[in-house]
Amino acid sequence: MQFKTKMIPLAGAIAFAFAGTASAQEQVVKIGHVGPISGAIAHLGKDNENGARMAVDELNAKGVTLGGKKVKFELLAEDDGGDPKQGTAAAQKLVDAKVNGVVGHLNSGTTIPASKIYHDAGIPQISPSSTNPKYTQQGFNTAFRVVANDSQLGGTLGRYAADQMKAKKVAVIDDRTAYGQGVAEEFVKGAKAKGVQVVAQQYTTDKATDFNAILTAIKAKKPDTIFFGGTDAVAGPMLRQMKALGINAKFMGGDGICTGSLPQLAGDAMADGQVVCAEAGGVEEAQKKGMDDFRAAYKKKFGSDVQIYSPYTYDAVMVLAEAMKKANSADPAKYLPQLAKIKYRGVIGMIEFDAKGDMKNGTLTLYTYNGGKRTQIAVVK
Known part of the structure; x- marks a missing residue:
């Protein structure tokens, strides 16, 4: 019995030594x-x-x-x-x-x-x-x-407006935030590169609720599409006032408006398929x-x-x-x-990354709204 009691700690010491060697590796x-x-x-x-x-x-x-x-x-x-x-x-x-x-x-x-x-x-x-x-x-x-970053998103939406929505005359509104202004500027670049005419550029704030003055000015230019750089909290009331003024243009925006809450914020002002928006990400087929x-x-x-x-x-x-x-x-x-x-x-x-660290060919998912629900249109680059 004495012999066995000595061997148990010895075996434990050997096992510990091996474990130490393994962890060292x-x-x-x-x-x-x-x-x-x-x-x-x-x-x-x-x-x-x-x-x-x-x-x-x-x-x-x-x-x-x-x-x-x-x-x-x-x-x-x-x-x-x-x-x-x-x-x-x-x-x-x-x-x-x-x-x-x-x-x-x-x-x-x-x-x-x-x-x-x-x-x-x-x-x-x-x-x-x-x-x-x-x-x-x-x-x-x-x-x-x-x-994809916001620049890629805005540019892609601009090209999509021209190629898929056949937009000819667009009006642009942004809320003067870094996000809203940036995505709107990239939309303008993308749209202009495709020959789309930008007939009006107006500005608001991220806390505004009255858009009648800028929408009335835009209405006179007869755009077929209005792009808004901002969030759903502003886009909802804006859509309501567009309807009240009889503006039937398509309405586009980035991920800031592309939410499940937009239909509630817009009330009954959104026609099926009227709004087209995009979020960064999404996989192709x-x-x-x-x-x-x-x-x-x-x-x-x-x-x-x-x-x-x-x-x-x-x-x-x-x-x-x-x-x-x-x-x-x-x-x-x-x-x-x-x-x-x-x-x-x-x-x-x-x-893959470009020289800045941005994703090359980042994908975006485009959505519209039908029956008050967000519906995927396509995944694009």
């Missing part, structure tokens, strides 16, 4: 994710986080080796509450934790201030859902996105099966449906991992050049 690669896990759009933040977690779990199940060592990916998830100050605090926390890369943030308003912190630390950042062009116009070689498979796997894992951008966070993590594999290193300085020139076919389609 394993390297931990930390992927940060930041999104609003609290607040009004917490459901969207959690959806994004889930997509990142799904990717990390799959990478660990498959097994990845870098520099001769097996990798264990870890997700460090932070909540920015959709608030810029909280977002920069979360970014600094991830930098202090020495993450190897970041997927986030969800909102442009938190992504942009956080991006300087990641850049100063040399940490690559891929936003899955921030569309403000300013994010990639700061000259940061660490900033990337896997979704060739990618549909992959997206359906992702949605099914997501629901099985989390017990809920995909909201919007979880496939984009999933792909963003996979893109970071692919760049690391190509560099054979998780060191940001070593894999960043590979990330900049990556070509990766993900759930959302082919992912």
Whole structure:
């Protein structure tokens, strides 16, 4: 009995020694994710986080080796509450934790201030859902996105108005916000490039409720289409006043008006098919099966449906991992050049970045409204 009692701790010591050797051969690669896990759009933040977690779990199940060592990916998830100050605090926390890369943030308003912190630390950042062009116009070689930006969205809508809606004369209104003005300017460029005549350009604010003066001026120009750069809260009342003035023009806008709430805000002023709007993202027919498979796997894992951008966070993590594999290193300085020139076919389609870090050929989903419900028209580039 004495002999056996001595052997038990010895066996334990041997097992511990082997475990220590194994862990020494394993390297931990930390992927940060930041999104609003609290607040009004917490459901969207959690959806994004889930997509990142799904990717990390799959990478660990498959097994990845870098520099001769097996990798264990870890997700460090932070909540920015959709608030810029909280977002920069979360970014600094991830930098202090020495993450190897970041997927986030969800909102442009938190992504942009956080991006300087990641850049100063040399940490690559891929936003899955921030569309403000300013994010990639700061000259940061660490900033990337896997979704079309507002400039691409406005330009595509301008071309679509000409090619598919056969618009000849358009009037443009924007709410003078960075978003509204930017998307309207890009719409004008896209439309003019296709020979469409811009007969009027008017301005309002994001809090205005009376549009009779600008709409009366527009009516005199007889446009077949009106483009509005702004949000649904302004677009709804504007549609009401258009109807009251007898303006039957088509009404277009970006993701700011492309909501499920627009029909309620517009009351009975929207005719079926009158409104055409677009959101960043969406898959073309060739990618549909992959997206359906992702949605099914997501629901099985989390017990809920995909909201919007979880496939984009999933792909963003996979893109970071692919760049690391190509560099054979998780060191940001070593894999960043590979990330900049990556070509990766993900759930959302082919992912490549331009010199600024914007998605090449980013897709958009076009919608209209019939019977008070939003209906998909097409996925375009």
